[in-house]
Amino acid sequence: MGLLSLGTPLPWKEVEKYANHVREHGITQFLHIWNNNKDKKDNVLLWGDEVEYMVVSYDDEKKSAFLSLRQAQILAALEKDEMKQRKIEDDANLALNQRIPTFHPEYGRYMLEATPGYPYTASFDDLLNVEKNMERRREIAIAHLLPNEFPVTLASYPRLGAPGQFTDPYYPATGPASRSFFLPDELINPHVRFPTLTANIRERRGSKVAINVPIFKDKNTPSPFIDPTIPYDRDIFSEDANAKNGAALPDHIYMDSMGFGMGCCCLQITFQATDIDEARQLYDQLAPLSPIFLALTAASPAWRGYLSDQDCRWNVIAGSVDDRTEEERGLKPLEHNRYVIPKSRYDSIDCYISRRPEFRDEYNDIELVKNEEIKTMLTDAGVDEALADHYAHLFIRDPIVVFSELVDQDDANSSDHFENIQSTNWQTMRFKPPPPGSGIGWRVEFRSMEIQITDFENAAFAIFIVLLTRVILSFGLNFYLPISKVDENMKVAHHRDAVLNEKFYFRKDVFAHKRNSPENVTGSETASEDATPDSEDSSSDENSSTRSFSGPAVRPPVEEEYDLMTMDEIINGKKLESPGGEDVGCDDFSFPGLVPLVQSYLDSMSIDVDTRCRLNAYTDLISKRASGELDTAASWIRKFIRGHKDYEFDSVVSSEVNYDLVRTIEKLTKGEEWDGAGASMLGGLSATR
Template sequence: MGVLTEGTALSWNEIVPICQVYRSYALSQLVKIFEKCRDYQGDSFLWGDELEFTLVHFDHSKKRVQLLLKAHEILPRLVETNKENHDDTPSIAWHPETCDFMIEGVPCEPYGFLPSYLNTVEANMTLRRKQAQEILSEQSDCEYIINMSAFPRYGQGQFIYSSAHDDLQEVTEQSIHYPDRLISPIHPRMKSSIVNSLARSQGPPLVHIPIFRDTSTPSPFQDLSFKGTKDFRDDHIHLDSILAGWGCCCLQVTFQAQSLTECLQVYDQLLPLTGIMLALSNACPIWRGYLTDIDSRYEVLFQTGDDRTPDERQRSTLNSRCSPAPFYLCDEHNHLNDISLDVDENVVSTLTKHGYLFSFDINIFYFVYETGMPSSLAHHFGHLFVRDPLVVIKESLHLEDDTSSYHFDNLNSTVWNSLRFKPPPLDDDKMGWRVEFRPMDIQITDFENASLSVFMALLTRVILTYGLDLTIPISQANENIVRAHHRDSVRHEKFYFRVGGDDGESSLMTINEIMNGNDKFAGLIPLVEKYLNESENINSDTRLTVGYYLSLMSKRAAGILLTDASWIRQFVMSHPAYKQDSVVSDEIQYDLMWKITQIANGHDTCPLLIQNRMKTNTHLNPE
């Protein structure tokens, strides 16, 4: 969710005059971080995951399911539950999200390096849902916490569970479909980031999503609620609110490296995988009650998170605040940064030249050693610092605490790239250099989410152990993300992937070839299997569990098992109430969401998503 600090959020008009001052504070803190932590050495490689959940209410008599605006009620209870936890049950950190139907759950302690931690991930994910479900069930047997990346009829009809539906148009965005009451009331950051983004961009977003054309879909299809607006397009769904994107849920995985050098290496090798893992995790084929021609939330995030002014949008050198990772960070990969982007050269100069200068008098020779930041990393931050702060808390503006990195962390956390490079905070000596892997849609089941998370964790170990080099030009990595959105991209698209050695050649490959291998590349899953076979101290339960996870990934890549998006699309198109017109009605949504709830809670099965024999024996604590 980002940095949450109590206080009064400044308006955009109040922020504009202090933008440069704020950035100077943030830069000063970044310099201090680098001076203090550049030589940080951790004991082991740590990692963790973040899950964003959706709260819903079922009305079984009317066959209706709606979003439940109750996060502000249950979050204090969840926080208190984990404060009172004194047994061996792992504690969970619960956080608010932008919308009041969303909550985020994160393990309080990171997973360790030992293989046995891999067998705790799924159990921990189940624990998180169980904690929230127990509180919801105290008041109603119709309220559920679910894993859903995008609520199918979000923004359409009476999609909010409430006793009144007469205030659908309110003042923050003047949206046709997304009312203010969706915004979480828990912290001023939530509403402030929306209001200030709108003010900076000089108007609300208008997102265009291509309709899925079925046999009875009107031609041209017209989203009549936007007919007559200047950006209206035939054959597209229109979304007119930041909340349309920020109301989506995702799975994020964060890795803490043992050193800065190792962290930069992990970042650069994960960057080419953002599009690949986005395709494998696709879970969003329905938008505002229509089947569309995209399968992921990420393009919607790109557009709704765009706070650029009209003039800035005319430039190709400044992307949306939510966009693919802009740069490789290691100097040896700088030649692959083939897209020109805006950079604050003063920031780059400060970071590269700042450091300790030592001169040694050896007879008449003088040697000056400069220990500033590596150039590529400095350019990454130079690009970050062209952004204005979106949220400024009045009481925290003029911090004089040398141990705080609040301003930098706040600026860094309001740029939502597919990867986030996270330096250690100044006030926590246990925290190291981290990489946050951000593209994946959340999956329906804990098993799927654990499979994706554990696969990524194992892949980082393969990268570090074998010195794997997956880097391709940034332009190709960006193109992969574009292709990943396309309908059924796992089975029908090809993606740029590195197949050469030192020459760094890339070619177009299917997801199946990338994951399972071909005659030019061993495949990511066989490389992970090789690593596991060479590893010691992996117990039988863990090996069995990981084997099931890799089997899911392998079969999904091969098209034997479906992505969540493909399964959802298939469910809708085979529903008896579906009229082949691309419309997902309340009844279809109800049956879909109830099926998902039953599958997630183990009361139903879905062989097209997860084969029935994939039953893991996971534990809350490593054994």
């Protein structure tokens, strides 16, 4: 089980007093970690996924599916079993797919998180274990549920916060922590950390969080849409006036509580790099892919009982933990706060951290708000500018939860204060330093993906990302884009059917040094790993790109490095017609596509036929999602709702429609109906299982 610090949480007014203490000791703790690990080399690839579930409880008579609030009992039962099995396992040295997965608590009291239990290695055998391991996790979860419960992997629950009952058991929405109009505090994990997070975010901000997702205007949706289900005139808490004073926007689905975001499910992947530089390289190279994979995994079209005009969860979570004050949001002149902060603490990354030669200063093109004292602490201790900037930026935030028993720590051996700030910066990528005294290496986490309905799909996306990291490293790929363009892609990724209708900024030439390397002038396709100088301290990008090469290297303006591409082009490749009309093939003017790149990497490995077939099934899914041949989960859910006999084309997702949706999702999860009810999303894929 994931361990959460126990103790007495301080109220916001007290936490505030300790903010500098936590930041300073947090950075001191980081410096111990950094000093002990910065020269660590030769860690092997280890990696693992995190899958989040919602436990639903069916009431077949009422044709309702509720969110079951039995997390504590379920986790206790799982832990008891795990204890028993661990002992046996220690002796038996079981194969990885037979090892005991680990279950963790999550924000929602209806949620579970499960990890493989042991990290996977780089072996192809382990890749084949991923889906089995995910299936096993779900089976184990099911074995600890009631007969009318089921763990679905749904990114957003369509009826969360909708009128009437949506939790089992029912609670009215009158909780002091969230003060929500819609969500009872009882759906928050009761461990003190979570209600305290909720209350302290609200108090720090000075109002309830306010999330407004555009409503999907269907044939019978009133226009303007003024939500009749908002209790504008409630008068229990001071924040109750927020909604009528402008927090709730017309034509939007208004949400007012952390649970709407942190109650969503995602798919995260963590990798161990060989050393700190490789971790920094992977962090940077995966960052521009985070909006691409957000759009491809889109699975959240419905909120608070309505169909929305967006497909992804990300901006809902960003809004749900946005603890910035009005001054910090730039709505009032700075008086009590230090900074105007452009983004929520849950958002896309703000700066690249690698300084390999393919990096150019122009890529870090958005304002980076920094805590200058923290930066000085880091640079005085010998941390390079780029990494110091990264932490000086993360450490502009206050801690949200501080336990009184944990204020004083042994900074040489603890990372509690560091993790307090680090782990409440919920960004698209996370750079994870080794835990003190652990033997674990530098890791990177890819955090943007939405959870998929079936284990097959979740395995496919997890495996595809891990293969991409291998391709990036062995071909020396370069996906750098200015961060402002990555941010624009994040916005676009949310749009309804972005996969089909939108274009994304993407780098035209992903072969890092191909244009600059003398070898490549003569047409060699050699991966550029060897040709890559390790210049940590390169101050000017012009110099760093030419230093180790004899040939002249004139870099084009940054704006010429990227173009707008469709998802199909990014994933499956783009062939340009030459001016004469003939197909010019995969040369300078065409983008190879991420799936063909992964395929050519696989071609270069010796893999047995069975393994390759299985991996092809995963890449096929991704390829077909990108081409539009198969629907995203969001698109499929939207079609299911709109095609339901009880839907009235007024954007409302009724309890009955929700019930049938969840029942169908359960079937898909069990491998049924792929060529039936699930055909537009999974059709034709069952043959490959």
